[in-house]
Amino acid sequence: IAGITQAPTSQILAAGRRMTLRCTQDMRHNAMYWYRQDLGLGLRLIHYSNTAGTTGKGEVPDGYSVSRANTDDFPLTLASAVPSQTSVYFCASSPDRVSYNEQFFGPGTRLTVL
Amino acid sequence: GQNIDQPTEMTATEGAIVQINCTYQTSGFNGLFWYQQHAGEAPTFLSYNVLDGLEEKGRFSSFLSRSKGYSYLLLKELQMKDSASYLCAVDRGSTLGRLYFGRGTQLTVWP
Numbered sequence: 001i002a003g004i005t006q007a008p009t010s011q012i013l014a015a016g017r018r019m020t021l022r023c024t025q026d027m028r029h030n031a032m033y034w035y036r037q038d039l040g041l042g043l044r045l046i047h048y049s050n051t052a053g054t055t056g057k058g059e060v061p062d063g064y065s066v067s068r069a070n071t072d073d074f075p076l077t078l079a080s081a082v083p084s085q086t087s088v089y090f091c092a093s094s095p096d097r098v099s100y101n102e103q104f105f106g107p108g109t110r111l112t113v114l
Numbered sequence: 115g116q117n118i119d120q121p122t123e124m125t126a127t128e129g130a131i132v133q134i135n136c137t138y139q140t141s142g143f144n145g146l147f148w149y150q151q152h153a154g155e156a157p158t159f160l161s162y163n164v165l166d167g168l169e170e171k172g173r174f175s176s177f178l179s180r181s182k183g184y185s186y187l188l189l190k191e192l193q194m195k196d197s198a199s200y201l202c203a204v205d206r207g208s209t210l211g212r213l214y215f216g217r218g219t220q221l222t223v224w225p
Contacts, residue, residue: 044215101145
């Protein structure tokens with residue numbers, strides 16, 4: 001693995017189903033993030049984690065949950081998917097240094113909820 | 115609240131120069147990033163400014179004025195491959211997920 005990966009690449013899901021989007025990074029970055037990107041709205045932060053074992057809510061956390069059991073993995077779970085969660089989901093990571101916080105993005109997961 | 119404004123769309127021709135503006139009002143400031151995002155792809159890093167002034171990197175330059183809450187991205191010698199969305203993002207320097215993104219400017223470069 002080089003960088004940050006996401007799985008699946010795309011998914012069509014029936015409303016009410018549970019879904020976990022996976023994200024793995026091998027850069028040993030402390031911080032990880034989940035964004036959703038919708039046309040006209042840009043990137044909006046769902047949840048973040050500053051370090052393994054801690055998570056926090058972003059701008060649009062409702063309907064989503066995350067966990068950070070280790071440094072590398074940051075899965076995003078939709079407990080009961082709804083059509084408004086149709087979006088492109090990007091995972092990102094950063095070294096989270098105080099002086100500089102460039103975020104590196106995964107390739108994205110395109111999710112359609114019917 | 116947080117507010118970052120960018121033009122929604124811009125067009126230009128190959129070989130020209132284009133300036134994409136970004137104004138921001140955020141709680142906390144620890145630097146400003148510009149990202150490029152081609153259709154169907156992930157955002158990729160272009161530039162970072164934390165001090166006032168111009169940062170030049172090849173055909174791309176970025177400017178910051180902290181007192182005015184203003185930045186711009188300057189693209190010179192435009193090429194067709196520069197057609198993409200350009201995202202302005204402010205590092206709020208807080209624990210709240212750090213980067214706050216604007217909605218992006220879709221640039222189309224015509225031959």
